[in-house]
Amino acid sequence: MTVCEAPGKVYLFGEHAVVYGEPAVPAAIERRATVTAEPRDDDHVRVEAEDLSLDGFTVEYAGGRGERPDIDVPTPLVEAAMGYVDAAVEQAREAADAPDAGFDITVQSDIPLGAGLGSSAAVVVAGIDAATRALGEPLDRRELAERAYRAEFEVQDGQASRADTFCSTMGGAVRVAGDDCEPIDAPNLPFVVGFDGGAGDTGELVAGVRELRAEHEFAADTVESIGDLVRTGEALLAEADAESDPEPALLAELGELMDFNHGLLAALGVSARSLDAMVWAARDAGAHGAKLTGAGGGGCIVALDESDATETALSFTQGCEEAFRAELATEGVRVVEP
Ligand SMILES: Nc1ncnc2c1ncn2[C@@H]1O[C@H](COP(=O)(O)OP(=O)(O)O)[C@@H](O)[C@H]1O
Ligand SMILES: C[C@@](O)(CCOP(=O)(O)O)CC(=O)O
Numbered sequence: 001m002t003v004c005e006a007p008g009k010v011y012l013f014g015e016h017a018v019v020y021g022e023p024a025v026p027a028a029i030e031r032r033a034t035v036t037a038e039p040r041d042d043d044h045v046r047v048e049a050e051d052l053s054l055d056g057f058t059v060e061y062a063g064g065r066g067e068r069p070d071i072d073v074p075t076p077l078v079e080a081a082m083g084y085v086d087a088a089v090e091q092a093r094e095a096a097d098a099p100d101a102g103f104d105i106t107v108q109s110d111i112p113l114g115a116g117l118g119s120s121a122a123v124v125v126a127g128i129d130a131a132t133r134a135l136g137e138p139l140d141r142r143e144l145a146e147r148a149y150r151a152e153f154e155v156q157d158g159q160a161s162r163a164d165t166f167c168s169t170m171g172g173a174v175r176v177a178g179d180d181c182e183p184i185d186a187p188n189l190p191f192v193v194g195f196d197g198g199a200g201d202t203g204e205l206v207a208g209v210r211e212l213r214a215e216h217e218f219a220a221d222t223v224e225s226i227g228d229l230v231r232t233g234e235a236l237l238a239e240a241d242a243e244s245d246p247e248p249a250l251l252a253e254l255g256e257l258m259d260f261n262h263g264l265l266a267a268l269g270v271s272a273r274s275l276d277a278m279v280w281a282a283r284d285a286g287a288h289g290a291k292l293t294g295a296g297g298g299g300c301i302v303a304l305d306e307s308d309a310t311e312t313a314l315s316f317t318q319g320c321e322e323a324f325r326a327e328l329a330t331e332g333v334r335v336v337e338p
């Protein structure tokens with residue numbers, strides 16, 4: 001039995017624009033998905049994922065005791081739920097050159113699903129790592145990240161960047177632009193997350209931005225402007241001392257860029273009333289800056305605040321279900337049991 005765990009992430013800035021080759025800077029956070037893989041004697045895959053719940057289904061039964069009911073769960077729902085685990089198993093089979101390998105897989109996660117904290121990437125990264133190790137074919141981290149990206153790309157119908165999967169694999173803060181992925185030195189930033197209890201559909205939201213960008217030059221310019229602000233932010237991080245606490249001036253400047261980034265994402269139509277409310281609650285509480293994180297549509301915002309004020313304000317904000325401090329996960333995917 002092999003157990004691996006991989007972290008989720010927040011975007012300091014650059015989501016969505018990163019899909020079109022602009023740079024982005026995500027940072028891994030100490031919330032992890034844990035995947036257990038146990039090879040089987042046959043080619044079946046059995047998945048236990050207790051965090052996944054279905055919205056509803058129909059059951060038909062004849063009434064005879066001991067008879068199995070016929071449960072009708074719409075295929076798209078099952079596919080949406082299972083897609084990432086399935087794609088991770090496929091990547092592991094291909095990497096280990098074991099097309100018929102079967103597994104018992106268990107997934108457990110403290111990353112909310114579909115909320116912009118990269119639960120899908122964490123599940124895929126930990127899943128491929130656990131399954132390839134279980135087959136005795138561990139991958140180096142670059143190859144693991146690349147295969148995890150391919151899995152996300154496939155499930156999201158060709159609409160994914162390498163940002164989430166590279167960040168979850170490597171840990172810490174990273175910079176991703178197209179296929180150029182590098183870890184970066186960043187000071188330990190005081191991230192506070194607000195979660196509205198909801199989720200957004202990553203594939204749909206990315207497709208929406210893609211359409212807008214194709215239709216309007218000003219939308220394409222907005223995507224480019226996000227890239228420009230990320231380049232400004234990267235330069236600030238590069239000058240900062242990664243070993244000591246961030247200077248107030250650096251936090252103020254990064255916060256300003258985060259605020260700007262949120263405005264541009266809202267212009268591209270990926271914010272939501274609940275996300276805007278949490279962003280404003282954080283700013284009113286004195287956060288250096290706040291923005292939605294990930295695909296948007298619902299889910300999480302991230303703010304910068306070294307004091308408790310933002311977390312407290314968010315916990316009293318209508319529409320915020322949970323507020324928490326997110327520590328930087330300096331270690332990416334790791335083995336829990338060999
Ligand atoms: N604990 C889990 N168990 C099984 N699948 C999961 C788990 N967490 C996430 N997933 C998969 O990831 C999907 C959510 O990914 P996505 O929409 O990209 O949002 P995000 O990556 O922001 O959390 C879920 O629908 C599910 O398929
Ligand atoms: C919108 C996007 O930039 C980030 C999606 O992040 P998440 O899956 O919502 O955590 C898509 C991508 O980079 O693959």
Ligand SMILES: [Mg+2]
Nearest residue numbers: 118119120121
């Ligand atoms: Mg995702």
